[in-house]
Amino acid sequence: xxxxxxxxxxxxxxxxxxxxxxxxxxxxxxxxxxxxxxxxxxxxxxxxxxxxxxxxxxxxxxxxxxxxxxxxxxxxxxxxxxxxxxxxxxxxxxxxxxxxxxxxxxxxxxxxxxxxxxxxxxxxxxxxxxxxxxxxxxxxxxxxxxxxxxxxxxxxxxxxxxxxxxxxxxxxxxxxxxxxxxxxxxxxxxxxxxxxxxxxxxxxxxxxxxxxxxxxxxxxxxxxxxxxxxxxxxxxxxxxxxxxxxxxxxxxxxxxxxxxxxxxxxxxxxxxxxxxxxxxxxxxxxxxxxxxxxxxxxxxxxxxxxxxxxxxxxxxxxxxxxxxxxxxxxxxxxxxxxxxxxxxxxxxxxxxxxxxxxxxxxxxxxxxxxxxxxxxxxxxxxxxxxxxxxxxxxxxxxxxxxxxxxxxxxxxxxxxxxxxxxxxxxxxx
Amino acid sequence: xxxxxxxxxxxxxxxxxxxxxxxxxxxxxxxxxxxxxxxxxxxxxxxxxxxxxxxxxxxxxxxxxxxxxxxxxxxxxxxxxxxxxxxxxxxxxxxxxxxxxxxxxxxxxxxxxxxxxxxxxxxxxxxxxxxxxxxxxxxxxxxxxxxxxxxxxxxxxxxxxxxxxxxxxxxxxxxxxxxxxxxxxxxxxxxxxxxxxxxxxxxxxxxxxxxxxxxxxxxxxxxxxxxxxxxxxxxxxxxxxxxxxxxxxxxxxxxxxxxxxxxxxxxxxxxxxxxxxxxxxxxxxxxxxxxxxxxxxxxxxxxxxxxxxxxxxxxxxxxxxxxxxxxxxxxxxxxxxxxxxxxxxxxxxxxxxxxxxxxxxxxxxxxxxxxxxxxxxxxxxxxxxxxxxxxxxxxxxxxxxxxxxxxxxxxxxxxxxxxx
Numbered sequence: 001x002x003x004x005x006x007x008x009x010x011x012x013x014x015x016x017x018x019x020x021x022x023x024x025x026x027x028x029x030x031x032x033x034x035x036x037x038x039x040x041x042x043x044x045x046x047x048x049x050x051x052x053x054x055x056x057x058x059x060x061x062x063x064x065x066x067x068x069x070x071x072x073x074x075x076x077x078x079x080x081x082x083x084x085x086x087x088x089x090x091x092x093x094x095x096x097x098x099x100x101x102x103x104x105x106x107x108x109x110x111x112x113x114x115x116x117x118x119x120x121x122x123x124x125x126x127x128x129x130x131x132x133x134x135x136x137x138x139x140x141x142x143x144x145x146x147x148x149x150x151x152x153x154x155x156x157x158x159x160x161x162x163x164x165x166x167x168x169x170x171x172x173x174x175x176x177x178x179x180x181x182x183x184x185x186x187x188x189x190x191x192x193x194x195x196x197x198x199x200x201x202x203x204x205x206x207x208x209x210x211x212x213x214x215x216x217x218x219x220x221x222x223x224x225x226x227x228x229x230x231x232x233x234x235x236x237x238x239x240x241x242x243x244x245x246x247x248x249x250x251x252x253x254x255x256x257x258x259x260x261x262x263x264x265x266x267x268x269x270x271x272x273x274x275x276x277x278x279x280x281x282x283x284x285x286x287x288x289x290x291x292x293x294x295x296x297x298x299x300x301x302x303x304x305x306x307x308x309x310x311x312x313x314x315x316x317x318x319x320x321x322x323x324x325x326x327x328x329x330x331x332x333x334x335x336x337x338x339x340x341x342x343x344x345x346x347x348x349x350x351x352x353x354x355x356x357x358x359x360x361x362x363x364x365x366x367x368x369x370x371x372x373x374x375x376x377x378x379x380x381x382x383x384x385x386x387x388x389x390x391x392x393x394x395x396x397x398x399x400x401x402x403x404x405x406x407x408x409x410x411x412x413x414x415x416x417x418x419x420x421x422x423x424x425x426x427x428x429x
Numbered sequence: 430x431x432x433x434x435x436x437x438x439x440x441x442x443x444x445x446x447x448x449x450x451x452x453x454x455x456x457x458x459x460x461x462x463x464x465x466x467x468x469x470x471x472x473x474x475x476x477x478x479x480x481x482x483x484x485x486x487x488x489x490x491x492x493x494x495x496x497x498x499x500x501x502x503x504x505x506x507x508x509x510x511x512x513x514x515x516x517x518x519x520x521x522x523x524x525x526x527x528x529x530x531x532x533x534x535x536x537x538x539x540x541x542x543x544x545x546x547x548x549x550x551x552x553x554x555x556x557x558x559x560x561x562x563x564x565x566x567x568x569x570x571x572x573x574x575x576x577x578x579x580x581x582x583x584x585x586x587x588x589x590x591x592x593x594x595x596x597x598x599x600x601x602x603x604x605x606x607x608x609x610x611x612x613x614x615x616x617x618x619x620x621x622x623x624x625x626x627x628x629x630x631x632x633x634x635x636x637x638x639x640x641x642x643x644x645x646x647x648x649x650x651x652x653x654x655x656x657x658x659x660x661x662x663x664x665x666x667x668x669x670x671x672x673x674x675x676x677x678x679x680x681x682x683x684x685x686x687x688x689x690x691x692x693x694x695x696x697x698x699x700x701x702x703x704x705x706x707x708x709x710x711x712x713x714x715x716x717x718x719x720x721x722x723x724x725x726x727x728x729x730x731x732x733x734x735x736x737x738x739x740x741x742x743x744x745x746x747x748x749x750x751x752x753x754x755x756x757x758x759x760x761x762x763x764x765x766x767x768x769x770x771x772x773x774x775x776x777x778x779x780x781x782x783x784x785x786x787x788x789x790x791x792x793x794x795x796x797x798x799x800x801x802x803x804x805x806x807x808x809x810x811x812x813x814x815x816x817x818x819x820x821x822x823x824x825x826x827x828x829x830x831x832x833x834x835x836x837x838x839x840x841x842x843x844x845x846x847x848x849x
Contacts, residue, residue, distance in 0.1 A: 044569030099710065099722060107607070109540055109585060118548070118563045120643070122556035125549030132546050134643050135473030141647030142474075144561075150648045155539060155586070155607035160836035163711040169719050172711040172838045173615060176538070176587050176607045184604060188619065195622060197708075212565065216573060217581025280534065280594040280603035285501060285582050294600060297530055301628075415582065416591030418603050 005193045006427060008267040009089025009255030010367055011081035013206075015051035015248055015354055018061075018080070020088075023364070024371040027379035028400040032232040032353050034246050040114075040212055047224040049231035050210050051248035051355030053077065067161060070148030072111040075158035077251035077360070078206035082162050085202060089255040090267060091166075102170030102198045103162045104189035105253075106181030106205035108359045110153030114212045116144045162202060170198040176359065178414035179319070180278075181205050182252060183362030187276035187420055189256050199261040204363030206251035218247060221286075223323060235356075236383035237320035237349035238327045238391040245321040248355025252363030271370045274407070274425040275306030281417030288325060292333030294419045295411070299337045302409065302421035311341045313423070314405035315378055317369040318395075319413045320349025321356055326413065328390045335393070346403055348396040352382040362412035362420065369408040370424050378403050431625045435700035435847065437693050438520025438686035439788050440512040444480035444679050444775055447511075449519070453792040456774060456800035457820055461663035463677050463776045468641050476655045478662040480679025480776030481641045482508070490514040495596050501583055502592055503544040508682035508781070509536060509589035509637035510596055516633060517597060520686035524598065526696050533601030533629040534594045535620035536684070537612025537636030537780035538586035542644035547583075550575040589637050593684070601629040606780075610744065611709075612636050613683070614783030614832035614840045618707035620687050621842070630692040637682035638779035649678060654748055666777075667804040668745035668770035669752050669812040676746045679776030683784035700847040702791045705827070706730035709840035712833075715750070717757030720831075720839045724762035727829065727841040735763040739825035740799060740817060742790045744782075744833050746772030747804075751835055756812035763829075769817040773803030783832035787842065790828040794846040797823050 012018065015033030016026040026033070033051040042048045056073070059065040061080035068076050086092050091101075124137035151157070159174040171192055177184050182205020189203035209218070218224045225234035225244035235246040262269060279301065281294035288295070303310055319330055335342045350365045357364055372378045377400050384397035406426045413419045439449060444462025446452035455462075462480045471477035487507035488496055491514070502510065513534075551572030555564050582588055587605040594603050602623055606616040613636025620634030640646070649655050656675035658665040667673040693700055708727030712719025728735060741763060745752040759768055771786045778785055793799040798820060805816045826846045833839035 041565040042569065044566045045573070046569075099719075102710070115562045117545075117644075118552045118556050118568075119561060121545055121548045122552035122558075124643075125546065125553055127550070127553075130546060130549065132549065132643070134470040137643040138471070138473035138647050141643055142650055145647060145651045147651050150651055153540065153648070154609055156609040156611070156834045156836060156838060159608070160711070160834065160838060163713055163838070164836070167713055169711050169713055169722075171709045172608075173619075173709075174607045176585070176605050177590075177603070178585065178587055188604070191622065191626070195626070212563070212568065213581075216568075216576065217584075219573060220576055220578045220580055221582070222578075278602040278604070279530070280591070280600050282529065282594045282598050282600045284595065285498075285588055285591050286579065297600065414587070415585075416588055417594065418587065418591065 003194050003196060004259040005190050005256050005273050006259050006262050007254050007270040007273055008257045008262050009085040011084030011088060011253045012364055012367055013053055013077045013081050014250040014364055015053055020367060020371060027350060027353060027368055028377055030380050030382045030398060034231045034234060034355055039210055042215060045215055046219045046226050048228045051246055052210055053250055071152040073208040074107055074206045075161060078105060078158050079161055079165060081251035081253040082202055085253040085255050086166055096200060098167050099169045100198050101168045101200040102172055103159050103168055104173045104185045104201055104203040105159040106175050106185035106359050107158055108176060108207045111211045112153060113149055119144060177418040178416060179358055179361055180412040180414035180418045180420040181359035183412035183420035183422055184278055186363060187278060187422055190273050190276050193256055193258050199258045201256045202253055203256055204253040205360040207357060207359030208249035209358050210247055210249050233383050235322045235352050237322040237352050237381050238395045239384050240386040240388035242322045244323055246355035248357045250357045250360050250364060252360055252367050269427045271373060271424045272427045275302040275423030277301030277305060277421045279419045283417050285416050288329050288413060288417060292329045294417055295330060295333035295413055296336045298419035298421045302423050306423035308407055310338045313407050313409050315372055315408040316345060316347040317365045317410040318347050318349045319411040320351055322351060331391045331393055342393055346378050346394055346396050348379055348381045366410045366422055369410045373405045373408050373426055376402055376404050432627055433690040434621050434624045434687055434704045435690050435693055436685050436702045436791060437688045437698045437700050438516045440515025440519055441683040441785055441788055442482055442508055442511050443681035443785050444482060449792060453796055456789055457798060459803060461774050461803060463662045463665055465662060474646050475650060476657055477659045478665055479641050479677050482680055487511055501579055503541050503583050504639045505541055505637050506589045506592050510592050512635060512682035512684040513593045513597060513633045516684040516686050521698055522686055527631055529598045529600040531601055531630040532599045533623060533632045534590045534599045534603045535616045535632055535634040536590040537606045537616040538589045539609060539638045539780045541584045541586060543639055543642035547577050547580055593633055597633060599633060608838055609834050610779060610782055611832045611834050611838050611840050612780035614842060615709060617784055617842060618709060618840055621704045621707050624687050624689050631686055631688040633684050634687050635684035635784035636780035638781050639680035640678035640779050641680045645678060656747060664804050666747040666773045668747055668773050668802055669756060669808055669814060669816050670805045671807040671809040673747040673749060673752060676748050677776040679778045681778045681781045681785055683781055683788055685784060702794055702844045702847050705845050706843040712837035712839055715754045715837045717754055717761060719837060720758035721762040723839050724841055727843050731843050733827055735766050737825055738766050738827045738829055739823050740767040740769050740828060742786055742828060742830040743768050743770040744831050745770040746777050753811040756814045759814045765815045767817045768814045770802045787830040790830060791844060793823055794828060799823050
């Protein structure tokens with residue numbers, strides 16, 4: 001008999017709130033968290049806006065923020081969300097076996113100190129050979145690097161901080177699969193508990209690519225919306241005038257717990273995590289497979305893993321990035337998996353309001369799917385004005401809708417063709 | 430009922446060798462892959478040694494149709510694709526021998542710090558040498574158009590696994606673990622679990638990284654844990670040794686084919702070894718007890734005692750604190766069981782370290798002879814373990830491989846010699 005896994009704690013840091021309630025309320029109200037970028041001057045970039053977490057201060061969330069003094073935002077968001085999730089689960093002072101309590105964090109690359117990196121490159125670049133002079137580059141690095149800042153660039157540090165903060169001695173993982181990382185981390189954490197390698201996992205995603213190199217990279221890929229005149233209208237998943245995604249940031253950390261363990265300590269249960277699928281397009285690093293090959297397989301595996309029929313899925317929280325390609329292919333894939341049911345199935349994209357939280361997106365969106373199920377209200381896809389003939393499903397346009405949902409599916413599809421889907425189900429005991 | 434998982438192929442590109450035979454014999458002969466750096470000009474660094482893969486040419490590992498992708502692969506990605514190709518060939522796993530949807534990828538990888546020349550023109554156009562800062566207006570206006578459009582896809586760690594999946598048509602699960610020195614072993618562990626529970630029939634799993642670049646080297650100089658023995662690289666990395674002073678950085682990739690025993694049997698593939706257990710955890714504060722527990726748990730999962738181990742293949746690489754941490758845990762968990770460490774010969778390959786070192790032990794199980802730990806001349810008082818200091822016959826069927834980070838994240842994999 002497979003071990004069942006439930007969600008007993010949630011913490012979120014998002015552009016639209018730092019609690020489950022405030023996040024979900026803003027989702028139902030259709031608020032946009034998008035605005036001009038403030039972290040650095042982006043005035044001459046093709047895109048000048050994004051969805052920042054407003055006024056974040058880690059010391060509001062943890063008693064001693066000093067270990068994160070040199071850490072990047074993603075690591076700090078993770079700590080704040082984790083602290084809330086642990087407290088929410090009643091585990092902050094809880095007498096649980098710490099060796100059976102692990103971490104699985106989906107995250108990104110470190111945020112290099114931009115001035116230092118560009119100094120190293122500019123100083124060492126040799127136009128004649130188009131190469132960098134290694135000696136000059138090394139010397140500039142040694143001259144400018146600050147130990148603490150550089151140490152925090154090491155990719156194992158955010159997950160290590162979480163282990164240290166809560167004395168979690170169970171499996172400690174960090175993964176990086178672009179836009180799928182948060183979902184994949186939750187899925188693999190689910191499997192770790194099912195496999196009896198842990199009873200509790202603090203899992204989810206945390207990411208910020210709102211830094212000069214992140215904006216540069218996505219702008220160069222022409223993946224971002226450039227609707228600079230009207231940022232709050234820029235993220236318009238499935239709408240025919242969509243022109244790219246909006247860069248967001250944040251974190252979602254959840255406490256996954258084995259059911260009997262949760263029952264024994266009388267934990268409040270949000271929902272049951274019942275299905276997980278992960279696949280690869282194995283197509284191109286630049287584009288998703290045009291027929292949604294990987295996405296179709298991914299959703300099918302997740303639904304089958306949950307032990308339900310596709311018709312039992314009552315809501316899809318879509319990847320829905322607002323790029324031309326993703327929304328069209330995701331629609332195609334949903335139709336392939338759900339057949340006629342696809343047309344009766346409410347689908348919405350949280351990214352219409354939050355922007356794209358990249359490695360954190362899947363975790364925050366799963367939280368929204370859970371709340372939609374618990375409250376019986378599906379948040380809308382905002383900015384939906386002009387139907388796209390290629391996107392002809394029910395995207396819950398602009399206005400939230402009351403629907404009873406027993407099983408919800410959450411999709412994340414990453415650059416490079418990495419796909420992950422989760423199914424959450426109403427907990428029925 | 431969970432399935433049995435075996436290793437049916439391995440490919441490695443590392444500072445000692447790029448074939449399994451040469452790797453095994455180099456280790457047995459006591460050769461050292463830590464040398465004066467030539468892949469980059471190290472003259473701006475106080476540390477000028479490391480474990481580099483010389484004369485690496487990715488084209489020889491790619492079919493003609495895949496070579497055009499090379500412009501989107503930095504060295505880390507190329508190393509991964511090369512090792513994956515070798516592993517797949519070694520396993521005899523041809524395209525028609527596996528359902529692509531049941532074939533996955535799990536790699537350890539790290540920050541891509543090499544191959545940054547593409548940012549050169551933009552950096553020069555927008556960096557203000559007087560203030561030491563980037564002028565964002567110039568960067569956005571003049572710089573962006575000077576950077577290749579696909580730049581970012583070349584610089585995210587997960588692209589190694591994506592390229593491996595594309596070249597090998599792996600449509601199953603695809604993950605990238607980013608736990609620095611533990612990445613590769615944890616990626617193998619996750620792949621093992623995926624095959625065991627039946628989510629895939631085979632996985633290309635391992636790790637790839639290059640730390641031979643100005644950023645990684647300059648950073649680690651700041652961290653203060655690099656060995657500075659520029660005049661004597663072959664004796665620089667000294668696992669568990671009394672005179673150890675630090676680690677050297679390296680590069681490479683090792684990928685294994687992990688396959689369900691049923692699938693391997695069906696296609697008539699003979700396993701190299703069986704993966705019997707995987708365990709991981711965090712030794713908070715690096716006290717030793719946590720790693721010892723992970724080791725014991727891993728042995729318990731397979732139902733074996735420490736005395737059944739031929740040897741433990743350790744993480745140690747000459748790092749002053751870290752080797753002592755590991756030794757404390759080993760003493761507590763396995764007592765006098767022989768311990769071998771190959772970072773003396775390989776240096777620290779980062780995300781590639783665990784899989785590369787594991788393969789050394791798998792080869793020893795096959796050959797029947799275990800290579801010695803290089804440069805452990807006098808075992809340190811704070812490293813109370815039974816270090817294998819001379820080549821010796823393999824006498825027992827099990828080997829345990831350990832990896833860990835400087836923050837205490839740790840993992841262990843137990844493998845058994847294959848017998849039909």
